Amino acid sequence: MTETDPPASPARPRRVTLRQVAELAGVSTATVSYVLSGRRGGSGVSAETTDRVRAAASQLEYLPNQAARAVRTGRTGVVLLSLHMLADPWSQSVIDAVVPAVRDAGGTALVLADSDWGTALDRVQADVAFIDGVRPEQAPLVRKLARHRSLVVFSETLEPDGFDVVRSEDLPGCRVAMAHLLASHRRIGSLTSVGSGGHRNIRHGVWVQAMRDAGLPHDDSLVAEFRESSSSAFKAATDLLSRPNRPTAVYATTDFAAIAAVEAAQRLRLDVPGDLAVIGVGNASQTELVSPSVSSVGPRDLFPALATLLTRRAAGDDGPGELHEFTWELFARESTTGTTDQ
Structure with missing residues (x-):
C-alpha cells in the first residue's frame, strides 16, 4: 500500500445467526426461533431454557432478520398508527397505550407523521394499521385496503366490512x-x-x-x-x-x-x-x-382497549371485523370543580 492509497475499508461484520445462538445456549435452532419470536405457551420450553436463550442472544448481540421472518411467517411484527394530529393529547394517548403493548408483544409500532395513510399502506408491510379520522368519501379505499391487510378504523359513520371499527360518538x-x-x-x-x-x-x-x-x-x-x-x-x-x-x-x-x-x-x-x-x-x-x-x-378505557385490539390483530387474529363502541362520560377535575359564576 502506497502513501496515496486510501485506507482499506473495515470488513463488514457478519450477521450473528440462529445457529450460533443455539450453540452458545446448548439448544436447537428451533428452540431459539421459538423463544425469540415472542410466542408464548404450548412449546414445552422451560423458563430456564428461555432465559438461557435470551442471555446467549444478548451476549452475541443477535439481531433478528425481520425480512426473513416475514417470508417465513407471513407477519412483519409492525403495527402502523396513522394519527390525524400528532400534537393532540388524544393522539399521544393512543401512542402511549399502543407502543408499549406492541413492544411487549415483540413487535414494532410505527407512527405515520402525515395523513396519507393510503400511500403508506401500499409501501409499508404492516400486520395491522390503525387509521384515525376516516372521512366518509374514503370508505371505498378502506374497503379495498382491508381485502389485503388488517385494519382498525376510528369512525362515527363506517360499519365493519372486513375491518374493525372503533366508534365513540362525541x-x-x-x-x-x-x-x-x-x-x-x-x-x-x-x-x-x-x-x-x-x-x-x-x-x-x-x-x-x-x-x-x-x-x-x-x-x-x-x-x-x-x-x-x-x-x-x-x-x-x-x-x-x-x-x-x-x-x-x-x-x-x-x-x-x-x-x-x-x-x-x-x-x-x-x-x-x-x-x-x-x-x-x-x-x-x-x-x-x-x-x-x-x-x-x-x-373510559378506550386507549388500553385499542392497544389490546391492535396487538391481538397483529398476532394473527384474522376474525371478521367488529364494531367496538365506547360511551362518553364526564370526568370532572380541578379546572371546573367548586366554581360558581361571577
Missing part, C-alpha cells in the same frame, strides 16, 4: 360538558377549531344549542377560533380571555385547546377554577397530568 358527551358548565355559569365561551374551509367544528354547534336552550342570547364575542395546533389554540384563548367582560367558563372543542386555555389563563394571572372554569373534549390522558388537571368528557 356529541352526546359534548352536551354533558355544556350541562356541567351551565350548572354554575352563564357567560360561557367557546374555543373552537376551524377547518381549512373556515367552518367551525361541529362540536361548536353543541355550545350554540346549549346556550340557546338555557335562554342565553347568542354573543359572538364569546367565541374564539383556532387552527389545529396548540400554539394557535393558545393565541385564540389569550385573545378570548383578554376581551372586555370575558367569559367565566370556557368550553373547548378539543383537549389540547382546553389545556391551552388553562395556560393562557395562568399567563393572564387568572385563577383556574376560581376566575375561570375550563372543560375539554376527548378525555386524553394528558388532561390528568397537567396542573390544575383539566375536566373533560370522553370514553
